[in-house]
Amino acid sequence: MEISAIPTEVLTLNPDRLLAKLYLDWMPQPGNYIDVEGNTYTILERRHRYQFRRGKYNLFRILVYVQPAPANLERSIIDGRWVIGDVKCLYNAHSEILRCAVNPDGPCRDCRFWESVV
Structure with a gap:
């Protein structure tokens, strides 16, 4: 599509x-x-609005509900999507929601668990 x-x-x-x-x-x-x-805002929820035209429903509008993103947000684009945290760290979750397994709240800077990806 x-x-x-x-x-x-x-x-x-x-x-x-x-x-x-x-x-x-x-x-x-x-x-x-x-x-x-x-x-910068984090998207919390997405809602669709449809309109009935010519015998079928068509996507008319999208509503997204957001909240302000944290000020210390470290983020990068990987494969066309945002991930948070330092992507050079071995423990990075490569997720839009979770930073890493050992220090999910961050920040990555000066983290005692930080290890470089080989």
Whole structure:
């Protein structure tokens, strides 16, 4: 399925407010990060809105609920997706949600368990 630019509304949960209306060329997933007006947010939830046209339902809009990402967020892109933490560390989970097995809250800098990937 080819994804074209999808109208997306970015909202916060508490307080409930609209941050932005964007056109995304990728499908936002919970755990991904999104940058809005210079701030980074973690996507918590995604909802779809459909419209019935010409006898079928079409994706009309996506709503994503977000929260501010931690200030000490270390992240990198690997294979087209964001992962948190130092990807050069042996214990990095290569996940959007979990940093690593031994120090999940981070930070990676000055971690006593840090080992280089060979």
